[in-house]
Amino acid sequence: MNELTVLIADDHELVRRGVRDLLSARIGWRIVAEACDGEDAVRKALHLKPDVVILDFSMPQMNGLEASREITEKLPDTGVLILTMHDSDQVVHQVLRSGAHGLVLKSDAESTLLEAVEAVGQKRLFFSGNVSEIVLGQFRNSLAARSMARNSVDPQPTAREGDVIRLLAQGQTSKEVASLLRISTRTVESHRININRKFGFRCVADLVRYAIRNGIVSYS
Secondary structure, eight states: OOOEEEEEEOSOHHHHHHHHHHHHTSTTEEEEEEESSHHHHHHHHHHHOOSEEEEESSOSSSOHHHHHHHHHHHOTTSEEEEEESOOOHHHHHHHHHTTOSEEEEGGGHHHHHHHHHHHHHTTOOEEOTTHHHHHHHHHHHHHHHHHHOTTSOOOOOOHHHHHHHHHHHTTOOHHHHHHHHTSOHHHHHHHHHHHHHHHTOOSHHHHHHHHHHTTSSOOO
16 A cells, blocks of 8 residues: 655644644554645645645635645645635635645544545545535536536547546546556646646546546546
């Protein structure tokens, strides 16, 4: 089993300690760094390239959403998990737009954080508590809006783009995709850029949702 590396960012020492103690109990998981604000989190993430970054929604210098956008843009293979006290539609929408792969309510952290980190570390989406219902509702609204746009034609991936989407949605890194498809990592990155532009993906989570919705991959 490969080691899972995690960076924890929260401006409250007590919260960081609680998260650290909870995650440290898992064999094969390692806390590589902690940060007390968003700027520090981004700086350490870019340097250490952890598998998962846990970000508090509200932090000084740079909040969790801003940090998430920068990390997911520059480290597409790093999963981002947001911790927050709020589960409103607006908050969930902001988290999804930030590129984060999951959201855990602090009130649910003790019971769901381990599951959330494991899911995000495997490039799967995770939403705790009532948040999952909000996400499902937004997804249904999106489908309804798409069905009404009957005059528009959805773009279709080429065969190679389909291969790249499938492997990325399954949690493979760009380097692993390159090896499996026998192409260069640079070519994979070029495909990723073209795919994001073609389908309007802002983050890996968008790609995963597209792959599931179109039957490219499935999760039991």
